[in-house]
Amino acid sequence: MGRTLFEKLWDRHLVDTDDGGESLLYVDRVCMHERTGSIAMQSLMERGLSVRRPAHAFCVMDHTVDTQPGRGDRTRIPGGENFILSARSSAQALGLTVFDVGDEDQGISHLVSAEQGFAVPGVSLVCPDSHTCTLGALGALAIGVGASQVEHALATSCVRLAKPSVMRVTFEGQLAPWVTAKDMVLHLIAQEGAAAAKGAAVEYAGSTVGRLPIEARMTLCNMAVEFSAFTGLIAPDQKTFEYVEGRPHAPDPLPLGQWRALGTDADVEFGREIRIDTATIRPRVTWGTSPEQGVSIRGQVPEPNNADAKRALDYMGLKPGLHMQDLSVDAAFIGSCTNSRLQDLRSAAKILRNRRVAPRVAAVCVPGSTGVKRAAEAEGIDQVFLNAGFEWRESGCSMCFYAGGETFGPGKRVITSTNRNFEGRQGPGVRSHLASPEVVAASAVRGKISSPDMLI
Amino acid sequence: MRAFLTHLGIAAPLTEAGTLRRNVDTDAIIPSREMRLVSKTSLAQGLFANWRYLSPNSREPNPDFALNQADFSGTSILIAGENFGCGSSREQAVWALAEFGVRAVIAPSFGAIFARNCVANGLLTVVLEAETVQRIANWVLLNPQENQPLVDLEQEQVTAFGERLDFQTPPAERLRLLKGLDHIELTLSEDRRIEEFERNYFEVSDWVDLR
Numbered sequence: 001m002g003r004t005l006f007e008k009l010w011d012r013h014l015v016d017t018d019d020g021g022e023s024l025l026y027v028d029r030v031c032m033h034e035r036t037g038s039i040a041m042q043s044l045m046e047r048g049l050s051v052r053r054p055a056h057a058f059c060v061m062d063h064t065v066d067t068q069p070g071r072g073d074r075t076r077i078p079g080g081e082n083f084i085l086s087a088r089s090s091a092q093a094l095g096l097t098v099f100d101v102g103d104e105d106q107g108i109s110h111l112v113s114a115e116q117g118f119a120v121p122g123v124s125l126v127c128p129d130s131h132t133c134t135l136g137a138l139g140a141l142a143i144g145v146g147a148s149q150v151e152h153a154l155a156t157s158c159v160r161l162a163k164p165s166v167m168r169v170t171f172e173g174q175l176a177p178w179v180t181a182k183d184m185v186l187h188l189i190a191q192e193g194a195a196a197a198k199g200a201a202v203e204y205a206g207s208t209v210g211r212l213p214i215e216a217r218m219t220l221c222n223m224a225v226e227f228s229a230f231t232g233l234i235a236p237d238q239k240t241f242e243y244v245e246g247r248p249h250a251p252d253p254l255p256l257g258q259w260r261a262l263g264t265d266a267d268v269e270f271g272r273e274i275r276i277d278t279a280t281i282r283p284r285v286t287w288g289t290s291p292e293q294g295v296s297i298r299g300q301v302p303e304p305n306n307a308d309a310k311r312a313l314d315y316m317g318l319k320p321g322l323h324m325q326d327l328s329v330d331a332a333f334i335g336s337c338t339n340s341r342l343q344d345l346r347s348a349a350k351i352l353r354n355r356r357v358a359p360r361v362a363a364v365c366v367p368g369s370t371g372v373k374r375a376a377e378a379e380g381i382d383q384v385f386l387n388a389g390f391e392w393r394e395s396g397c398s399m400c401f402y403a404g405g406e407t408f409g410p411g412k413r414v415i416t417s418t419n420r421n422f423e424g425r426q427g428p429g430v431r432s433h434l435a436s437p438e439v440v441a442a443s444a445v446r447g448k449i450s451s452p453d454m455l456i
Numbered sequence: 457m458r459a460f461l462t463h464l465g466i467a468a469p470l471t472e473a474g475t476l477r478r479n480v481d482t483d484a485i486i487p488s489r490e491m492r493l494v495s496k497t498s499l500a501q502g503l504f505a506n507w508r509y510l511s512p513n514s515r516e517p518n519p520d521f522a523l524n525q526a527d528f529s530g531t532s533i534l535i536a537g538e539n540f541g542c543g544s545s546r547e548q549a550v551w552a553l554a555e556f557g558v559r560a561v562i563a564p565s566f567g568a569i570f571a572r573n574c575v576a577n578g579l580l581t582v583v584l585e586a587e588t589v590q591r592i593a594n595w596v597l598l599n600p601q602e603n604q605p606l607v608d609l610e611q612e613q614v615t616a617f618g619e620r621l622d623f624q625t626p627p628a629e630r631l632r633l634l635k636g637l638d639h640i641e642l643t644l645s646e647d648r649r650i651e652e653f654e655r656n657y658f659e660v661s662d663w664v665d666l667r
Contacts (some may be wrong), residue, residue: 086494122664146570148573199565307475428506
């Protein structure tokens, strides 16, 4: 009987299993950011403990940092700088690498983990952040944890976990024009429900996934947590190896023998399987306050089928039957660990070139890392965004949520390339509609929720 | 860590039009703006801030929110719909609940990271069938101060509406909660085992070791 990719990764790191069904797993890399890592490091030091393997842990400033040009440690969110200052001094005291405000390698932690070659196939990586699952796209066992568990990982190089079940989501078929990995995952979550993965490790497979570039695979895995998955995973292939090769902390030479053996064996049966014909997917947008509440852009706001949906419609200021494409937007945001990589910005820039953002639409682009920003600027992408009327920011998590301290304001309707449309996620009263960066760009131009093909 | 054996307490169902709310996320449990200090305490004021207060800039209680109502004064158990604690990994959500006085949450399912954060802090997550959870909520709502669920981790039973309802907790987590064991101390005592693993592992995969 063969094993799945997840089981191979799990077994590879298994230090011990106790009778209680809990395993001790070895952690190869510990990633932290200032928002939650600061507390973990402080707590560790208060116990008088040190980091067991400092070379395997690092801290990135991304959550509370200001993204306005010319920024320093001052934050827009009250108290935000406490987290930056604390994380910096703790990380230095513990001997960890810091990707600090103003550093050329700073960025959103999940982008930095990949760019720096900390996340590579076959490693286990924990980070006190739910979107750590993004890095499963590289064939890493990437686990989002809380502050207590990351403190545990710092002290012991291990994490205690019950082994989750495994399920596979297979995407087969062509992608219609302007359909992206974001639409694939939003389609999956809407079809199955936000709670449907029930804590299983979700392997994405199928020829469509194989054809996706690495950055798009990261988008797919990023939202595994919005599907209630333990993590998302994609078997590493030639594209993965090319992506990883030569990165600062990546192995040299690449251990290709080990990495090629990681994929799920042919004779494995998964407990649960979902198959999706991607040809049926159209560019999507959410209408509610859960990522499961979404439709295609040419669709309508549905009749609410439960109390939660009704509440969501009230919050979003919508009525059943409204056509999504008729909804005016007040703001457009491109950013976040979901969709702010170079390919996302290139793709949005293609739509924005020689076009202008509609009057009264506030539009902001926050590159996912300083490296992405630099690369985009080298291609002139910043000028395309600026000429179109977008703000062009420094990198960070920014308005994906309110920890950056900025918001578009109560009642504002925002088309956003982020991952969560929860009530108040982007600030009190903000109405967030999740979509791909291409849809965000097109909607910013038309001033209404739009697929790029609706632009003249 | 505080041990969890049994708990009898006032329960607050989080409902929308009488139905338990699904997908209550950790942003709702504690909004980002309420996390101002590098600290595991001083968070209870921010618990459910978006729902509990009339506006983001005031602490004026929203009379429609259960935890502000006299019926639910002294709440130490929450009852919710599926996927409670989904979203952000912020452990502040659990610290805020604990500081407010919540000892247990009953729901059909939980966000995975949230559930693990609860164990690390001595809070119990009780998983029961959606229908059963709704029945407990309905019973509680008849008279919240009188109809208090009894949560017994040793027996793995909730007593409510005159019935004993079995639930299951992963054995290792149950043991840690019952004894109030600290996970870090527990693992540090296994350090020899970790070193042994590491030696073999790095021999096969030396590329993992960045030294």
